[in-house]
Amino acid sequence: MRFRNSSVRTKVTALLLSLVALWAFAAWVTLREGLNLVWVAVYDSGVAQPSETLLVELQRERRLTVVAMGNPSADRGNLRAQRARTDAAADEFRRLAKGGNVQFAADAVLKRRIDEMIRQLDGLPKNRSLVDGGQSDRSRAYDSYTTVVDSVYRTYDALATLDDKDVAHDTRTLIDLSRARELLSEEDALLAGALASGRLTVSERARFTEIVGVQRFHKAEAVIALPDSDRAIFERLERGQSFTRLRALEENVMQSSRPGGLPPIGAEQWRAATEPALAELQSAILEAGDRLVERTTPVAAAVIARLLLAGVLGLVAVVASIVLSVTTARALVRQLEKLREAALELANERLPGVVSRLAQGEKVDIRAEAPPLDFGPDVIGQVGAAFNTVQETAIRTAVEEAQLRQSIRDILLSLARRTQSLVHRQLTLLDVMERRESDPAELKDLFRIDHLATRMRRNAENLIVLSGASPARAWRRSVPMVDVVRGALAEVEDYTRVTVLPMGQTALNGRAVGDVIHLLAELIENAVSFSPPYTMVQVGGQVVASGYALEIEDRGLGMSPDDLETANQRIADPPEFNLSSTARLGLYVVSRLAERHGIRVSLKASPYGGTTAVVLLPRELVMESGDEHPEQETRPRLDRRERGAREIALVGAPDADPLPVQEVVPVPRAAETPRPAPIAAEPAGPEPPAAFTPSGLPFRVPQASLAPALAEEPKGGAEPEDEEDRSPEDVRKIMGSFQSGTRRGRSEAAKLLGEGEDNL
Structure with a gap:
């Protein structure tokens, strides 16, 4: 697989190396035969010829x-002269063999055997001294x-290595x-010594018989293995007078019935038979x-011819193949x-450029x-x-895809605008x-429908944002x-x-109010959706x-470091919106x-195990208390709907511990946060100005949300009971x-939790 994925140069180089290796192998095999011939000549001149002379001596x-x-x-004069000739032949062998x-x-085997032969030759002087000193027998x-x-x-x-x-x-x-x-030669020496001593012992005759049998067997087997021409020569030699007489004497000695006595033949008779036979053989x-x-001469010629063909002509063919392969590979x-450059230019420059120009509305x-x-x-x-066809099709497809995506965005924007208009009319009608409405039960249902409609408006604005447009909500004043936070909570399902936490005396520039409310609503919705229902979500702010x-x-359970890094990357560098991807639309x-x-906006791990979202508003969007005083109409009044919702938060949340008033947030309508309701519209007459806590929450005014009939004093002028007089x-x-x-x-609030939607 790795070679399959290699470059063209690598593959061509591998093929050329394979060709060179094949030529080198063939050349080495042929050269080895030629070297073998050369080595045989060296063996013959340095080992075989000097050893033949030494062997005879x-x-x-x-x-x-x-x-x-x-x-x-x-x-012993002849013996001393022969020893000198043997030593001369041994010295010559040492000189040539070493x-x-x-x-x-020579290979390792031949070197080892030459060393062994020289060690044996070095032991001759010791053997001679033993013979001369009478310390050795025959x-x-x-x-x-x-x-x-x-x-x-x-x-x-x-040496037989051809x-x-x-x-x-x-x-x-x-x-x-x-x-x-x-x-x-061994049987000649053995019998000659016995004839010189005048007696042939039983062991010597047995050994003589053994040597004669082995000698005849080796010679017969070797003659059979010779080529026809050489075999005929040795067969004639075997039938000749010298070997015939030698065999007769061998038979006479072996058949002698006088063990330990004088052999039946004389020393000269034996010498006259063995010397011609040894010389002729x-x-x-x-x-x-x-x-x-x-x-071997034709063999050597064939080897040289193969060497030329495999070495010279093969080298020429390899060089030609290399040149042809390199030029072809380069082209x-x-x-x-x-x-490749054209494909990269299309992928990295032309297609992105076309898509960018299409996004800008160009043709x-x-x-x-x-x-x-x-x-x-x-x-x-x-x-x-x-x-060429591929790139034309790719650009045409990119153009069509861009046009299709723009058409889909226009459709989404149109549907979102229509939905936003309908929801706005629905909210106005609900108001x-x-x-x-004076019935508390009906008013409670209207508040729930109002809350659902507010969340539907946020979903419609999500579509507008996804389509690349801007929602229509805007404020002129800070x-x-x-x-702003209360407006975001009004668009969250589980706002309770x-x-x-306290926000301080800071205001937000009117041009960013709508988008910040939307942004906070998405983050708060994500926080309450991905944390257990028994936990609380804290929202705090401060000037930095x-x-x-x-x-x-x-x-909640929080996010892994990799998920946090990925989410922060998506927020900091939002990718191109892909209609095929519906995961994490809220982050987009x-x-x-x-x-x-x-x-x-950045996400980080919370020390409590959850996730903390930090929203840093730039300096130009915020105004502290000394910079600008927002008009009174920008503070949302606590109308009947909000006060009723707060009653639900304070009283109607079953199975939960009572919360302090300053920690419970009312449900404002974000779309109507800057819209002051006419005070004259209230049936109960002018509403007294509300006092607010340092965190911006209004203090509750007793009986402020009651119907006019309920607010009147009871007939009969009955005085309310003094709280101090109440019994336990x-x-x-x-x-x-x-x-x-x-x-x-709380039971009603739990039912409302099942009706929420996940926005992130």
């Missing part, structure tokens, strides 16, 4: 040694020389014939070796790079944006032509119905920050779980060095609203009634 010294030990009174050519050409002296001779033949076994099977077989056959001659072996060299790579000429590229008439050119910071903290709306006014039983009943109403209110 060792055989002669062995015979003279055992003869001298058999007749101690005989003159020379640079042999050591360079058998030991005989064996010591035989051991040295065996080391020579083990060296020969390492790769030609026929030549190597013939070489091993000649070595076997030479071993047969060595066996003949040595001559036949050397002539067979010469003929083997002649047969191919240039065309592919041109095609795009597809032919001008996708000019055809000429890549030639070959296969790459055909691919280039296909790419009128709420003002004239609005207190606490009222939100605690608003760079503006005004609002913090929305929940007590928040990012667009924040981007419109330079507001910085009355107080218990009042508190029990309060708790019962609290449980009913």
Whole structure:
């Protein structure tokens, strides 16, 4: 898989390396045969020829040694002369075998056997001293020389290394014939020593018989393995007079019935039979070796021819292949790079440019944006032509896609505007119905419908934001920050779980009020949706060095660091809205609203385990108490609907602990936050000005939300009971009634939780 994904250059280089490796292997195999011929010549001149001379001298010294030990009174002049000749041959062998050519050409096996042979030669002086000092018998002296001779033949076994099977077989056959001659020399030395001593012991006759049998077997097997021409020569030699007489004498010795006595033949008779036989056999072996060299000449010529073909012509073919491959690969790579650059230009420059221009409302000429590229008439050119079609189709598709997305945005914007208009009319109608309704149960349902409609308006504004437009809600004057937060809570389903901390005397610029209310509503809705229903969400704000910071903290499970980083990235750098992606639309709306006014929104982990959203309003959007005094009409009044909603929050929330008045937030209508309701519209007459807490929450005025008929004094002028005169039983009943109403209110609030929608 890794090679499949490699570049064209890598693949071409790999192919060329494979070709070079194949040529190198073929050249090495051929060169190895040529080197083998060279090494054989080195072996012959440095090992074989000097060892043949040394072998003959060792055989002669062995015979003279055992003869001298058999007749101690005989003159040893011939033995001393032979020892000198043997030492000269041994020195010559050492010089040539340890020379640079042999050591360079020899393998580990041949080097080890040459070293072993030299160690055996180095032991000759010790054996000679034992013989001269009378500390060795004929058998030991005989064996010591035989051991040295065996080391020579083990060296020969390492020389038959020609790769030609026929030549190597013939070489091993000649070595076997030479071993047969060595066996003949061994039986000659053994019997010559016995004849010199005047007696042939039982063990010597048994050993003589054994050597004769092995010698005849080796010679017969070697002759059979020879080529036809050489086999005929050795067969004639075997039938000749010398070998016939030698076999007769061997039979006479082996069949002698006088063990331990004098052999049945004389020393001269035996010497006259063995010397011609050994000489004729040595001559036949050397002539067979010469003929083997002649047969290897064609083999050497064939090796040289293969070397030339595989080495020279193969090298020329490899060089030509490399040149052709490199030039072809370069042309191919240039065309592919041109095609790649065109594709990257289309993906990174032209298509984004076309989409950007389409987003700005410009018209795009597809032919001008996708000019055809000429890549030639070959296969790459055909691919280039296909790419021309691809890029034209891609740009045309981008144009059509941009037009389709713009059409979808226009449709969404149109539907959102219509929905926003209908919801606004619905809220206006609900306001009128709420003002004239006096039944608490009906008024409660109207408040719930009013709250649902307010949330529907926020959803409609979400569509407007997603379509790239701006909602129509705007304020001319600044609005207190606490009222902005209250307006955001009016668009949140589970507003009773939100605690608003003191905001200070800070106001928000009117041009940003609507978008900030929307932004806060999305974040607060997300906080209450992703936290347990028994927890509270805190909203607080304070003036900071760079503006005004609002913090929305929940007590939920929180987000992982990776999710927080991803969410902050989406808010800070909102991506292009994709109609196919519906996840986290609230974050997209928040990012667009924040981007419109330079507001910085970030999410961080809360120390309570949840998530804290920090909204930093820039300095130019906020005004402290000394900068500007908002008009009285910008403070939302507590109309009948709001007061009734607050009654639900305070009294109608069952199964929950009573909350302090200053921590419970009323449900204002964000759309009507800056719209003062005419005081004359209230049936109960002018509403006294409300007093507010430091956090902006109004103090509750007793009986301010009662109907006019209920607010009148009871007939009969009955005075209300003094609270100090109430009995403990009355107080218990009042508190029990309060708790019962609290449980009913909480039950209703729990039902309302199931009707909410997740905006994030």
